[in-house]
Amino acid sequence: MIELKNVSKIYHTPNQIIRAVDDVSLTIKDHEIFGIIGFSGAGKSTVIRLINQLETQTSGEVYIDGVNMKELSLKQLAKKRIKIGMIFQHFNLMWSKTVFQNIELALEIANVKKEDRKEKVMKLIQLVGLIGKEYSYPSQLSGGQKQRVGIARALANDPDILLCDEATSALDPQTTFAILDLLNDINHKLGITIVMITHQMEVVSKICHRVAVMSEGKVIEEGSVQDIFQHPKHEITKVFVSSVSSTSEVSDLMTSLKKMYPTGHIIRLNFTGDISNKAILANVMKHTGVEISIINANITSSQQGPIGILYCHITEAFCNQLDVVVNHLKQEGVIVEVL
């Protein structure tokens, strides 16, 4: 378990005091994938570096499995870091070493005997799907392959925690999903706790269990991915959530829909998890006899199943039955909003 308790990081520059991290408290449970999302400059890079103490906090405490990280000596800290893997946006591989040697370095640092290293490295290369690339240099690899080397290196010493610093931000969408699949796999197979910072909501929705939203050094919202998607409270969270919907601005979508359907009612339905598999809309139409037309739809896949947002139109002829429809949908577990 990773616990941050009232952690702050303050930088002093000649002209001003910067609160990069401002009184942040977070608890990350074992075996979960925890996302920290925020725009650049929100302080999320500093937060992730506080976990392995690449940055030291100005005040507050960082505990990993109950150990106060601040109290460790340099030697103890180095030993602890061996069990905390980290991957980076720009991979940070050594260009002068082959794929094999890059991964081996992590084992060398952990004082693993030379005889045991080869087998371990080959296992890792297999795990990340880079067989045949052992003796290539990083310059001969694509971005996705480089990140796979980074992942193999981070996993070399069987860590309990994997920190991902914008690990997919430098990759194209397809490669991003492949890397996310790999991380998800690793989380399932090895039970490693994964902490990832990102500015891409798709990343959070695809693999995270819980998420914290950061802005100006503070955590402004925290919860399960499902909750955050369904009930974003803070303006910034709403921006992130809407960034995943097909139209970037939800309000824009609303005005255009209202223009297209000046009469009748527009309702927004939120489907999540299991219920998105049932034929709810068809059932409601059959039971109530109301004709409902779908005018805009958007489905995002997430760890807890698909999250669907439907905009539906009910013509004036059925207006008196609106309440019946809404109640029926609510009974099925759909979140309904009449707009």
Added chain:
Amino acid sequence: MSAKVEQIVKALQETLFMTFASLLFTVIFGIMIGILLYITQSKGLYQCKVINRIVDLIVNILRSIPFIILMILVVPLAKMLTGSLLGAKAAIPSLVIAASPFYARMCIIAFNEVNKGTIEACKAMGASNFEIIYKVLIPESLPALISGVSLTAISLVSYTAMAGAIGSGGLGNLAYLYGSVRRDEVVLFISTILIVIIVFVIQFIGDYIVMKIDKR
């Protein structure tokens, strides 16, 4: 004629000896000073402003003294270390003192070009500062360190020619004696051509090694 050939061969040997013996010490001291400056600079592995400033000042002072003057200043030290005032051996201390700060500067440039992220990644893996220096910093800056060696070696060749003025021997001295004093153009030209060839060979070898090891 054969006496002249003998003299040229001897001078060539002296030049090569002075260049490579002093190069060896220069590289050792230069890298040590370079690492010291790198780790003590702000945001370095062992940030220490005082040491950094002092070493930096010494390096700058030594770099600004013209070699011909430095040589004279170093004479007492050279005598103490080598037991002699004359000959190729006696020239080595002054050559090393002149070239080490030069090479240290190039080491700093090379080290600062190593990707900070790579160093951060190794810290995150649990590497000690010592491991970061010899497992990451040196291998990742090796091409620049090697080009620095060939540049320094070339500077040393021209320094050895000047060292002739304090009686170190070598091709520079020979060219000066025959060319300027005895007006023997043949020896002058041969000495010059030999120096040019030495420089070309050093440059060629340096470039070749850099090309071979640079996998970027």
